[in-house]
Amino acid sequence: MTTLSDKPLLEHTVLSTAAGRLYRRQNVFTAIATGVVLAALVWWITNSIFSGGAWADDMTTVCMLTAWVVGFNLGIGTFNAVIYWMLGIDQTHEDELYAAGVGQGRKRYLKYCTDHKVVGTQYLVLVFVLFFVGGTLAMMIRTQLLSPHSSFLSPQTYNSIVTIHGMCMIIATIIMVSGPFANFIMPIMIGAKDMAFPRLNAMSIWVVISAVPCLVWTFFLDGGVNAGWTTYAPLSVQDGTAMDAFAITIIVFVVSVTVAGINTIVTVATMRAEGMTFGRLPVFVWGSVIGGALGLYAMPAFLISMCSMIADRATGTSFYVASGGGVGWLWENTFWIMGHPEVYVILIPPVAAMIEVIATFARKPVFAYKVIIGAFAGIAGLSIMVWAHHMFTTGWAPDLAGPFMLTTELISIPTGIIFLCIIGTLWRGSIWTRLPMYFVYLFLWNFIIGGVTGIYLSDVPADNYFHGNMFVTAHFHYTLLGGAMIAGAAGLCYWFPKVSGRMLDERIGKVAFWIIAVAFQVTYMAQFIAGAKGMPRRVANYDPMYHVENFVSSLGAYALMVGWMVLLYALVVSWISGEHAPANPWHSKTLEWHVPTPVPLENFLVDPVVTGDPYGYGEQGPAAAHVTFEYDGDRGGHP
Amino acid sequence: MTTTATDVHDGAEHHGHFTPEQKDRKERMAVWLLIGGDAVFLALELFTWFYLRALNVSDGWRYSLATSSNQYPHCPGDSCSPINFTGEIPKIGSSWTLIVTVLALAAGAAVWWAEAIARKRVGRSMLVGALLLTTVLALAAVVAQFVQFQHLPVVEVINNATGSPIKMHLGTIMGTYASTALFYMGANIAHFLIVLLVALGLTLRASRGKYDASFYEIRLGRLFFVWVGLSTLVLSLVSILFA
Numbered sequence: 073m074t075t076l077s078d079k080p081l082l083e084h085t086v087l088s089t090a091a092g093r094l095y096r097r098q099n100v101f102t103a104i105a106t107g108v109v110l111a112a113l114v115w116w117i118t119n120s121i122f123s124g125g126a127w128a129d130d131m132t133t134v135c136m137l138t139a140w141v142v143g144f145n146l147g148i149g150t151f152n153a154v155i156y157w158m159l160g161i162d163q164t165h166e167d168e169l170y171a172a173g174v175g176q177g178r179k180r181y182l183k184y185c186t187d188h189k190v191v192g193t194q195y196l197v198l199v200f201v202l203f204f205v206g207g208t209l210a211m212m213i214r215t216q217l218l219s220p221h222s223s224f225l226s227p228q229t230y231n232s233i234v235t236i237h238g239m240c241m242i243i244a245t246i247i248m249v250s251g252p253f254a255n256f257i258m259p260i261m262i263g264a265k266d267m268a269f270p271r272l273n274a275m276s277i278w279v280v281i282s283a284v285p286c287l288v289w290t291f292f293l294d295g296g297v298n299a300g301w302t303t304y305a306p307l308s309v310q311d312g313t314a315m316d317a318f319a320i321t322i323i324v325f326v327v328s329v330t331v332a333g334i335n336t337i338v339t340v341a342t343m344r345a346e347g348m349t350f351g352r353l354p355v356f357v358w359g360s361v362i363g364g365a366l367g368l369y370a371m372p373a374f375l376i377s378m379c380s381m382i383a384d385r386a387t388g389t390s391f392y393v394a395s396g397g398g399v400g401w402l403w404e405n406t407f408w409i410m411g412h413p414e415v416y417v418i419l420i421p422p423v424a425a426m427i428e429v430i431a432t433f434a435r436k437p438v439f440a441y442k443v444i445i446g447a448f449a450g451i452a453g454l455s456i457m458v459w460a461h462h463m464f465t466t467g468w469a470p471d472l473a474g475p476f477m478l479t480t481e482l483i484s485i486p487t488g489i490i491f492l493c494i495i496g497t498l499w500r501g502s503i504w505t506r507l508p509m510y511f512v513y514l515f516l517w518n519f520i521i522g523g524v525t526g527i528y529l530s531d532v533p534a535d536n537y538f539h540g541n542m543f544v545t546a547h548f549h550y551t552l553l554g555g556a557m558i559a560g561a562a563g564l565c566y567w568f569p570k571v572s573g574r575m576l577d578e579r580i581g582k583v584a585f586w587i588i589a590v591a592f593q594v595t596y597m598a599q600f601i602a603g604a605k606g607m608p609r610r611v612a613n614y615d616p617m618y619h620v621e622n623f624v625s626s627l628g629a630y631a632l633m634v635g636w637m638v639l640l641y642a643l644v645v646s647w648i649s650g651e652h653a654p655a656n657p658w659h660s661k662t663l664e665w666h667v668p669t670p671v672p673l674e675n676f677l678v679d680p681v682v683t684g685d686p687y688g689y690g691e692q693g694p695a696a697a698h699v700t701f702e703y704d705g706d707r708g709g710h711p
Numbered sequence: 712m713t714t715t716a717t718d719v720h721d722g723a724e725h726h727g728h729f730t731p732e733q734k735d736r737k738e739r740m741a742v743w744l745l746i747g748g749d750a751v752f753l754a755l756e757l758f759t760w761f762y763l764r765a766l767n768v769s770d771g772w773r774y775s776l777a778t779s780s781n782q783y784p785h786c787p788g789d790s791c792s793p794i795n796f797t798g799e800i801p802k803i804g805s806s807w808t809l810i811v812t813v814l815a816l817a818a819g820a821a822v823w824w825a826e827a828i829a830r831k832r833v834g835r836s837m838l839v840g841a842l843l844l845t846t847v848l849a850l851a852a853v854v855a856q857f858v859q860f861q862h863l864p865v866v867e868v869i870n871n872a873t874g875s876p877i878k879m880h881l882g883t884i885m886g887t888y889a890s891t892a893l894f895y896m897g898a899n900i901a902h903f904l905i906v907l908l909v910a911l912g913l914t915l916r917a918s919r920g921k922y923d924a925s926f927y928e929i930r931l932g933r934l935f936f937v938w939v940g941l942s943t944l945v946l947s948l949v950s951i952l953f954a
Binding site for chain 2: 269
């Protein structure tokens with residue numbers, strides 16, 4: 073009988089030179105080359121066909137960027153399996169192993185790789201890049217606002233920077249947890265060897281990567297996108313061709329999020345290990361599923377708003393052109409039908425990740441586990457009934473203002489329940505205050521401010537004053553940056569040893585934490601004050617009466633950027649030369665900590681059998697074990 | 712220590728290697744979720760239609776009052792001087808809409824038939840024939856939808872500046888009725904192209920004997936194709952009955 077130590081790891085398999093077929097020749101460079109060539113070809117063709125027409129520029133831009141996305145994904149290998157399937161050519165096991173990165177070393181990170189851990193890492197890097205770009209743009213915004221009549225940026229450039237900062241951060245925050253950790257960690261948490269659809273998983277990351285250049289390119293087209301991240305019509309219909317690039321970015325992003333959401337739900341529904349009942353699923357898994365499901369609801373609304381806007385711009389329809397029967401309210405409805413659920417697509421997975429952190433470091437079971445899951449579901453359900461609170465001041469359906477105010481305020485009930493459950497989990501816990509817990513405390517502080525100020529904005533009379541001013545800006549930064557992103561940072565610090573195989577340098581991490589914690593309050597408290605005094609948002613110049621608040625806010629923002637850079641430095645240095653991480657440095661009970669670090673391909677070479685509560689920290693005896701590993705003698709590996 | 716792929720592959724759930732039953736379960740759920748997302752998109756298409764129709768901003772749904780004066784909102788062709796006109800936008804012809812809908816539903820029915828053939832193990836050639844019919848019908852739906860674009864009604868309106876009648880293609884003179892109807896056609900084409908590609912793939916695979924043992928992919932195709940047929944029917948009914 074084979075012993076555990078005799079069996080080889082799957083990643084040490086030696087593949088024949090034929091394995092992988094076309095995948096062998098494809099990487100990010102072939103993708104860029106294919107994308108550029110196809111885009112140039114389509115540009116030439118469409119320019120020839122539509123040249124001189126009223127909508128030639130828009131049509132050409134749309135077709136060219138679509139060709140870029142298709143070409144890039146052809147070049148990376150996204151469509152290989154589909155084409156092989158259509159031709160009736162099945163992938164061999166060797167092909168699958170090659171696609172999973174076997175024998176490719178670090179090069180697999182630059183290729184279409186189906187291993188969920190590689191995809192998760194690719195997402196993590198992409199999130200860092202997007203945050204860096206978005207953060208740099210934020211610094212430019214704050215520099216412009218340092219003084220009332222600054223000429224650092226022209227008004228048009230300022231508008232385009234505000235727009236791309238917004239969309240960059242929205243994309244980054246949507247994928248910041250559901251990308252890296254729902255890919256890297258979640259399948260291991262449920263005892264799966266990979267996601268349900270590994271190829272779709274790889275597609276989701278490469279598709280969104282192909283969209284990023286479109287977003288960045290908006291700066292170089294017609295002076296950028298000037299309509300703000302909400303791209304309200306008819307402003308967006310009247311904008312230059314940069315808006316086409318913006319819309320293509322969103323459409324491609326929608327495809328990615330939809331595919332990823334389906335993959336997450338199917339993975340959890342069908343790939344759980346023996347004994348991993350729904351009642352034993354870690355909270356993060358529930359958060360990923362609910363976030364994914366909400367994304368499936370929200371993204372079609374994003375798609376229809378962007379498609380109809382492109383139709384107006386590139387084919388002359390009149391969805392949003394008043395003289396042709398169109399109306400901006402249509403945009404506002406479809407956009408916010410997406411927009412408010414999207415807030416919870418951003419928020420739920422990081423909060424769920426943070427609850428994992430809390431249970432582990434409080435050494436206590438999650439307080440009211442089922443209530444938390446119910447509250448997440450309640451938030452998701454209510455979030456699809458609140459969109460019009462973004463439109464209180466637009467004059468749309470005044471009779472519905474009351475009902476929408478009510479549903480919006482109702483959402484604070486499940487949110488408050490989650491908050492109380494977090495406090496309940498911490499209550500009388502033997503709290504081990506490591507770096508991830510620092511971020512948990514900061515989240516609690518920030519989110520209570522973000523949540524309470526949200527109630528003001530849900531109130532119709534108060535919203536009439538606050539709408540469109542800096543109070544709103546401060547509010548959503550408190551919830552999305554101070555809430556979701558800080559919760560995401562807690563998850564990042566928590567899972568860093570498993571993802572990187574190294575321990576995070578907590579000394580530098582704590583320096584970063586304190587800078588972030590203090591600078592964040594300075595930056596956004598000042599904006600609350602400016603907003604309460606009536607300063608409008610989205611303005612490049614402002615009345616001198618708001619100078620002090622803006623000056624302080626800008627200084628805070630610079631310090632905040634420094635804080636994030638220090639954290640990034642800690643992450644990079646630790647990843648390169650940090651202390652090697654043991655398999656379970658936090659003595660956690662959830663499954664991802666019971667596999668070796670670095671995690672082998674297919675995660676479990678011995679099938680896990682879940683036998684207990686993932687949070688049974690107080691339990692003694694056999695009940696204390698969350699998982700056992702069942703070795704049948706033929707499967708190989710090590711527990 | 713190294714080994715070969717054959718050594719480590721024990722037929723279990725390694726990358727991409729699931730049993731047909733496992734694949735069926737996973738992929739069926741994925742298709743249902745995809746249909747769910749598509750249903751949200753359909754609902755928003757209907758919302759767009761009825762919302763714009765109810766608002767009828769600037770009398771622009773179909774420029775339905777023949778006596779009113781309207782300004783063509785965009786620059787047609789090379790000319791960038793808006794035209795003031797009086798006229799009414801005609802309905803999009805129901806015959807082409809009917810043809811497109813019947814073809815979409817027929818493609819769904821054909822793949823349903825193919826699934827029945829596969830289930831009863833009638834024979835590979837019969838199965839390939841049924842799937843080929845599905846492909847042809849899907850292709851015909853795509854073509855018919857494109858043809859409908861080319862046969863949009865010609866609008867005759869009065870140029871208020873000159874008093875003379877002008878004929879314009881519906882596609883170049885909008886209003887929200889025409890905009891939404893054309894958007895529906897675009898959505899139909901996107902769906903039909905997906906159906907066409909999947910049907911083509913199913914046919915080629917069937918011809919290679921891929922469905923001799925397990926045919927769950929055909930069943931999944933049936934699920935999606937029928938959905939596409941039904942959603943086309945809904946859009947067609949709306950665009951004909953509520954113009």
